[in-house]
Amino acid sequence: MLDRAVAWMNARGNTEQWGTVPYSRRPGGVERVRRYTTENTPFIAELHGTPVGALVMDTGPSPQLPVTPAAEPERYVRLLVSDRRYAGHGIGAALLEHAAAETRRAGVRLLRVDCWAGGGGELVAFYERCGFTPTERFHVGDWPGQLLARHVR
Numbered sequence: 798m799l800d801r802a803v804a805w806m807n808a809r810g811n812t813e814q815w816g817t818v819p820y821s822r823r824p825g826g827v828e829r830v831r832r833y834t835t836e837n838t839p840f841i842a843e844l845h846g847t848p849v850g851a852l853v854m855d856t857g858p859s860p861q862l863p864v865t866p867a868a869e870p871e872r873y874v875r876l877l878v879s880d881r882r883y884a885g886h887g888i889g890a891a892l893l894e895h896a897a898a899e900t901r902r903a904g905v906r907l908l909r910v911d912c913w914a915g916g917g918g919e920l921v922a923f924y925e926r927c928g929f930t931p932t933e934r935f936h937v938g939d940w941p942g943q944l945l946a947r948h949v950r
Contacts, residue, residue, distance in 0.1 A: 798851060798878045799830070805881035813940070814913040814920075833876050840895055842879070842888050850879035850888040854896055858911060863935050864944045867907055872900040874910035893927045897949045906948050911935075914943035921945070 799820035807817055820826045833839070833853040842850035853876040858864055874896055879888040893910075900908045910929060912920045921931060921943045929945035936942065 798848070798880050799826070801881050802878055805884075811916055813915050830876075837875065839876075840892065840899075842892055844883065844886075844888075848880070849883045849886070850877075850892050852877050852892040852896055854899060858909070858944075861937075862911060862942075863937065864911065864933055867909065869907050870905045871907040871909050872896065872903060872905050874908070877910070889923065890927050893924075897928075897947065900949050906950070908947045908949055909944060911942050911944045914941040 799815075803815050803817070803820055806812070806814055816823070820830075833855075837853050837855050840852040840854075841848050842852075852874065855873045855875045857867065857871060857873050859875070874893070877889055877892055879886075879892070897908055900906070908929075909932075910924060912924060914921055914934060924945045925931070927947075929947045931943050932946045933944040934942070935944065
């Protein structure tokens, strides 16, 4: 799914978010996904038995991310991806609702996520439509990022 996402972005002129190299061929890409899915519980969305999306949550952001630590316990979306062949089917939004439910189930109220804030801001707008509020801008080199938060009840 990550390789398809890179190809999909590139076909639309977005070469800045994840670059142009398939995710599986990026240095550390496979290991990062392996670590995310073994150190955390991955949630896989399926449609008729076919995986169409994935979500990985953690208890906080990557330590390398230059963002302000949360002032309360949190759950953090480390990975959210959907199969771009099913774009527009609400897979990402459904996985984020699952993340909110998992956050509630853990007795935690704060759910955060970071994303690429470049281009026309479409990804930030997606998270806003899913109930998140932008809280902090950051940069990793020349990569612009946005931290967003959602309080769940």
